[in-house]
Each structure stands twice: as C-alpha cells, then as structure tokens.
Amino acid sequence: xxxxxxxxxxxxxxxxxxxxxxxxxxxxxVRDGVAAERELASGDYTAAVLDLGLPLKDGLDxxxxxxxxxxxxxxxxxxxxxxxxxxxxxxDLGADDYVVKPVDLxxxxxxxxxxxxxxxxxxxxxxxxxAVLLEPAARRVSLNGEAVTLSTREFDLxxxxxxxxxxxxxxxxxxxxxxxxxxxxxxxxxxxxxxHLRRKLHPDLIQTVRGIGYTVLRT
Amino acid sequence: xKLVRRPLKSLQARLLAPLLGxxxxxxLGAAIMTLVDARDELDDLLDGHLVQxxxxxxxxxxxxxxxxxxxxxxxxxxxxxxxxVAFQVFHEGQLVMRSANAGLIPMSxxxxxxxxxxxxxxxxxxxxxxxxxESDVQVYVGEQTASRNAILWAILHSVLxxxxxxxxxxxxxxxxxxxxGLAPLRQLSHALRQRRPQALEPVVLAAMPSEMRPMVESLxxxxxxxxxxxxxxxxxxxxxxxxxxxxxxxxxxxxxxALGAGADEAQRQHALQATLAGCDRATRLVEQLLTLARLExxxxxxxxxxxxxxxxxxxxxxxxxxxxxxxxxxxxxQTLELEAIAPHAVAGDDMLIGVLxxxxxxxxxxxxxxxxxxxxxxxxxxxxxxxxxxDSGPGMTEPEMARLGERFYRVLGHERPGSGLGWSIxxxxxxxFGAQVQVSHSDRLGGxxxxxxxxx
Numbered sequence: 001x002x003x004x005x006x007x008x009x010x011x012x013x014x015x016x017x018x019x020x021x022x023x024x025x026x027x028x029x030v031r032d033g034v035a036a037e038r039e040l041a042s043g044d045y046t047a048a049v050l051d052l053g054l055p056l057k058d059g060l061d062x063x064x065x066x067x068x069x070x071x072x073x074x075x076x077x078x079x080x081x082x083x084x085x086x087x088x089x090x091x092d093l094g095a096d097d098y099v100v101k102p103v104d105l106x107x108x109x110x111x112x113x114x115x116x117x118x119x120x121x122x123x124x125x126x127x128x129x130x131a132v133l134l135e136p137a138a139r140r141v142s143l144n145g146e147a148v149t150l151s152t153r154e155f156d157l158x159x160x161x162x163x164x165x166x167x168x169x170x171x172x173x174x175x176x177x178x179x180x181x182x183x184x185x186x187x188x189x190x191x192x193x194x195x196h197l198r199r200k201l202h203p204d205l206i207q208t209v210r211g212i213g214y215t216v217l218r219t
Numbered sequence: 220x221k222l223v224r225r226p227l228k229s230l231q232a233r234l235l236a237p238l239l240g241x242x243x244x245x246x247l248g249a250a251i252m253t254l255v256d257a258r259d260e261l262d263d264l265l266d267g268h269l270v271q272x273x274x275x276x277x278x279x280x281x282x283x284x285x286x287x288x289x290x291x292x293x294x295x296x297x298x299x300x301x302x303x304v305a306f307q308v309f310h311e312g313q314l315v316m317r318s319a320n321a322g323l324i325p326m327s328x329x330x331x332x333x334x335x336x337x338x339x340x341x342x343x344x345x346x347x348x349x350x351x352x353e354s355d356v357q358v359y360v361g362e363q364t365a366s367r368n369a370i371l372w373a374i375l376h377s378v379l380x381x382x383x384x385x386x387x388x389x390x391x392x393x394x395x396x397x398x399x400g401l402a403p404l405r406q407l408s409h410a411l412r413q414r415r416p417q418a419l420e421p422v423v424l425a426a427m428p429s430e431m432r433p434m435v436e437s438l439x440x441x442x443x444x445x446x447x448x449x450x451x452x453x454x455x456x457x458x459x460x461x462x463x464x465x466x467x468x469x470x471x472x473x474x475x476x477a478l479g480a481g482a483d484e485a486q487r488q489h490a491l492q493a494t495l496a497g498c499d500r501a502t503r504l505v506e507q508l509l510t511l512a513r514l515e516x517x518x519x520x521x522x523x524x525x526x527x528x529x530x531x532x533x534x535x536x537x538x539x540x541x542x543x544x545x546x547x548x549x550x551x552x553q554t555l556e557l558e559a560i561a562p563h564a565v566a567g568d569d570m571l572i573g574v575l576x577x578x579x580x581x582x583x584x585x586x587x588x589x590x591x592x593x594x595x596x597x598x599x600x601x602x603x604x605x606x607x608x609x610d611s612g613p614g615m616t617e618p619e620m621a622r623l624g625e626r627f628y629r630v631l632g633h634e635r636p637g638s639g640l641g642w643s644i645x646x647x648x649x650x651x652f653g654a655q656v657q658v659s660h661s662d663r664l665g666g667x668x669x670x671x672x673x674x675x
Contacts, residue, residue, distance in 0.1 A: 009465045011466065015471075015472030016472050018479075022480070080460055080461035080464035081457070082460070104471070105475040
C-alpha cells in the first residue's frame, strides 16, 4: 500500500516514514501543503496521512480542494489540534479519520489499513479469494489454511489485486501502488512477481487480460 | 456602652433612613417653635383678657358702689370655660362680688399685677389684681393655668398628629421614589447575575442614567480587555500544545522505529539519535515557553518602572553571552566575532537583556550553516546604544522578515528545528525596555542582520 505522508516537521516526518515502512507501507513524504495536494491529485496513493499545520497551504485547505476535485483517496488527519470543533471541521471537510499527536505507530498502521479496507467497501479485516486468505494486519497469506511465505513485494501485489478483486489493474497502476519514490522499477518486475504468486498459490488465481492488465476473481 | 456603627447594607435604606430622620427632626423643630410661639401669644392674649375683665369689674364696681347693696353677689356661670375663670371684688376689705368658683379670701397677695398662685385643691391659677378707681376697691381676676395648658396641648396635638400620618406616607412615597430611582442599578445587578461566568460580552442597559454610564462603561471595557486576554491565552495554549505535541510525536515515532522488528543497526542508530535530538528540542521549547509566559505575565508597567531605574552594560552582557555560546559555535566551526569594547549603558534588567542577546546569537548560529561567521557589535549609532547581530547564513526574503516574530512562525525549509518563539521573546523584551528590534539584510556578511536600538 502506498501512502503519502504530508508532515512539515523533519524529525516526526522522518520517524513516521521509517515506522510506516517497517509496517510494510510504501511511504512518500512531502513537507508542504502545495506538494501534498499535487501528489494526492495524481491518484497514485492508497491513502494519505495529512498534518494540518502545513506550510504554504493548510492541511484543511488541501483536503477541501481534493474533495472538491472528487479525489476520494482516504485521508487520515494527524494533527496537534485536539479541540472538538477542529475535529468536527476536519471530518466534515472530508477527512476519513482524525488522530491527535502523538500517535502509536502500530495504531496509525491499523487505522490506515482500516481506511483502505473501508474505501474498498470491505467489511472484514481479511480478504478471501477462493482458497486464498490474506490478513493485512498480520501480513499473512494462507492457501487452504496453510501458511504461504511471500516476499514483501509479492504480498503487497497480492494485497492490491485482492483489494481490487474483479477489477482489471494495469501494470502502471500496480507499479504506482507498489513503489514509493526513489525505487527503480524494472519493466518486467510486476510480471516476475505475478509469476511467483501463481507458482506459490494457484496458477489460475491471477488472470492476465491481454493488453490491459491483471485481475483476481473473487470466487 | 460601645456604639457599633453598622453600615446600612442597601442603598435604598441609606437613602430612606436619613430622609425620614430629617423630616421627623424638622417637623419636631417646627412643632416646638410653634408651641413656644403659641404659648407666648396665648399668655399675652389671656393676660390681656384678665386685665380687660378686671377693668370691667372695676368700672362695674364703681357704679355698683352707689347702689350700696350689702351682701355678696355671686355671678352665674355662663360658659363651659367659666369654672376655670374666677373673680373677686373687695370693697373696703369686704368681699362684695365673686364668681361661683372663687373663694372668700383674696386670690393673690399682690395689690396690683400678675401672679401665679395655688388655690383650693392646689390648682395653679394665673391671677391679675388691681385696685378700683377708688383705692378701697380691690379686684382679682384669675384663670386656671390648666386651661392654658389644655389649649397648648390642643395646638401641639394638631401640629404633631399630621406627622403621625405623614411619616408612614412619606416613608412609603420615599421608598417608592428611591426604588424607582434605583431601578437601573437593579437592572444592572440582575443583568450581571444572569450572565454565565464565562460571558464577556458588554452589558447593555435599555435606559441608563448618566451617573451609571461611567461605571457600566468601565465595566464593559474591563470585559473587553479580559476577553482579548483570554483569547490570546487560548491561542497561545493551542499554539503551544501544537508545538509541544509535534516533537513528542516525533520522539515517540523515532523510539518505536528503533524498537521495531525490521530495523537494522544503522536505522536503529539513526532513530535513537533522532530521539535524543527530539528530547533536546522539546526541552528548549519548554524553556522558551516558560520564558515567554513569565515575560507575558509580567505587567508591562511594573517592569517598565524597574527598567527606568535599572541600567545594564550592554557590552558586558554581549561579551558574557558570546563566551557562553562560543563552545557550541566552535563545535560547528562557526566564527563568533565580537566588537563590544566600550561600556554602553542601556535601560533594562541584566537577566532579561541576557535572554535577548542569547536568543539573537543563538538564532544566528542555529540558522547559519557550519563554518558560518557571526558578527556581534555594540556601539552608539546616532546617539542610540545599538546591538547588532549579523550572520553569513541564508538570510530571509522580505515576506519572511515581515512575518518574523509572529509567535510560532518558522521560516520554511530549515532542517534545524525551531519554534519561532525566540523571536517572540526578543520582541517582547525589546518592548519592555523601549528598544526597537529590526531585521534586515546583512551587507557585511550576506545573511541576516538584526539590530536592537535603545532610545538615546
């Protein structure tokens, strides 16, 4: 899952980026409101962590502008403003969650997973496609109840495909969801990971739609 | 006996009690004066009547003497007051005529003139004696003084009785008038009682008498001042909470990264270093917040009055602070150049001026890169003692300079953490001592130049 982190404080931003990466998120970090809006508008992010006191453009303004442009990326507002009217305003302007600093990294991770789950209309905290069960919080995958060991990338790829089950995902879309800035992506990286997933799980789990992309069928 | 004077609690009572007291005293005074006056007049009048009656008897006796009628003639009693009036006429020592209530012996020992005597059952009589035209006739006319007193009592009664009715009426009327007059006060106290304790909007009264206007106005201006104080306090608390929560959130995140299962040694080291830096930053922030809170709570007037008397050698303070900060500068290969030789006395408190100088030099060092130069200069410029701190750092744009000193305003793009509180502190101390703080571009070193200029 690729997360945009908008935080102007160098130390906190650095810590959150490192911590969320440890939890298996792909994290891109911007330090001002204008950059946050630009990056979120690209639509490449599964979710965003947004500080409110951002330079150049306030977090709430960014949020309002995004929602006005019908960009529905789930946004978790992380702020030091804890007054109830602030929270109400944040949620009313389109924030999906509102967390007051300081926050536990694991809680932040769980909240982000929950946001992503809800944004994909999914109620359970696990994803199932046929015999394959994926548990995002534990980062565990099992086939017919037997645990399957996957690499980080393989897990993330399967997660994205299962979240978007029954939809066809292009290679570009998958790459954007999987890789944060600063990673050189090999042109056949996605194909390689798909190949591994088919081998480890089931040959027919991931279908190739020629010239368009890949899909996982829910049943 | 000790007389304890208790102040009357209500304004109404304070107005009404003296009013009614005064009315009673004046009325009683008037009654006494009336009474004294009436008694004198009455005495004159009734004495005149006695004299008149005596004269009549004398004339009557002069004529009756010719009739030579022996024996005593008793005059009939013709009026209800008659028993209180008596007369006797003696001829050659013989009682020849008397009123029914008169005795047989002369009423007075005097031959001529007025006398007050006790007769019969001890009643007090006013008696006028005179001789007839012939000296062998002696006439006495007397009147019971009790009748005079009865008249006086009647007068007193008719003067005091209305007071008995008037006083309660007056009290009632006065109470009503005072109550009407004090209605705006009652409205005010009602309006104040109805307010929530936090309410700070101005009091508005429909009809306000001119006497109350200054009071209500100063009350409203007090509310206004409190409101702006509360607002600034609330803003400060919110800002301070924000500024404190962020480094704490950073410390927590970095500590969790260091503890995280996936962290390698380099990441762990980095996170722990960042945790320590975060603690230092939070400490500094807390110290600055405390300094600022102390400065803001110090009432400007009292500090200004000490400022007027105390004076500090700016050069000495600059030397001391520069010496304090030199090791930090050396560690970052920064050069501190100090030009503060001659003493320059400025108004101020030694500790506070120290805080000001420290914040300026500290800021210059903090926002300049390693190896930068920082120039500290104390001199008299156009008669004004001036402190200059300039650096070779990145400097600031015009809009950034304009926003500097807004609490918690930070210039964007600095890796070095700061809260912007240092500037607030510098400005506040400058204000306290009437010094002007100005920010500009440093022509000498290319970075930022700050000057603090005391009045000449």
